[in-house]
């Protein structure tokens with residue numbers, strides 16, 4: 001069996017006249033951690049929105065775990081095993097940690113349609129186990145999310161991945177709004193995923209973080225992939241040259 005987890009061929013998204021993403025050919029292998037870098041507006045989030053079913057692509061193919069897929073929406077992608085931590089956290093402020101983790105896929109004890117009884121104890125236990133995997137301390141998981149710090153919230157979002165043992169985790173700028181300590185916590189979670197052999201796509205502007213955490217860097221520029229670099233064979237200066245267009249990447253993507 002092939003060890004390619006995710007593959008896109010010619011993935012393209014146009015918003016009217018805006019060519020946000022053009023012919024993206026991408027592969028992610030089992031256990032691999034890949035960073036997506038690029039300037040503001042380069043097409044990184046657009047790429048993620050297409051592969052997570054948030055939007056429908058203009059054209060191109062996508063394969064997940066060896067099968068061609070068309071996700072009708074984000075829940076579809078989630079059910080297939082793709083867990084995404086978005087830039088803007090999709091957490092419900094008024095709900096506690098277990099309810100947020102299981103939002104949209106609650107454990108049911110007795111299925112009586114609208115009068116179903118939720119397995120609250122089961123959800124709490126799974127939440128505690130998920131958080132244990134991330135080594136994040138949250139004093140009381142029964143408190144509503146709104147009382148938590150940015151870092152704790154981010155860790156709750158990431159703990160979803162650990163709880164459901166997703167097949168692929170995608171993080172869009174997970175530490176952009178966090179302090180030093182909270183950033184370190186999130187980075188530790190990423191390392192835990194790596195040790196567990198779970199693949200990751202990380203969108204980040206943080207060069208230090210990327211070189212610390214991933215195996216490979218993909219650079220987007222003006223809606224195209226212009227570089228595919230092993231971290232062992234490149235450096236920050238090289239990556240910046242691709243981000244800014246000082247190096248064109250024509251040899252990689254035919255994108256001069």
Ligand SMILES: Nc1ncnc2c1ncn2[C@@H]1O[C@H](COP(=O)(O)OP(=O)(O)OP(=O)(O)O)[C@@H](O)[C@H]1O
Pocket residue numbers: 015018019020038039040041042043044045046047
């Ligand atoms: N819904 C939309 N409608 C029209 N244009 C859009 C839409 N979403 C994104 N774009 C445009 O597509 C291009 C790529 O945007 P995208 O958000 O993917 O960039 P990005 O690399 O994620 O940037 P950032 O680092 O700032 O998040 C930009 O020119 C943006 O203005």
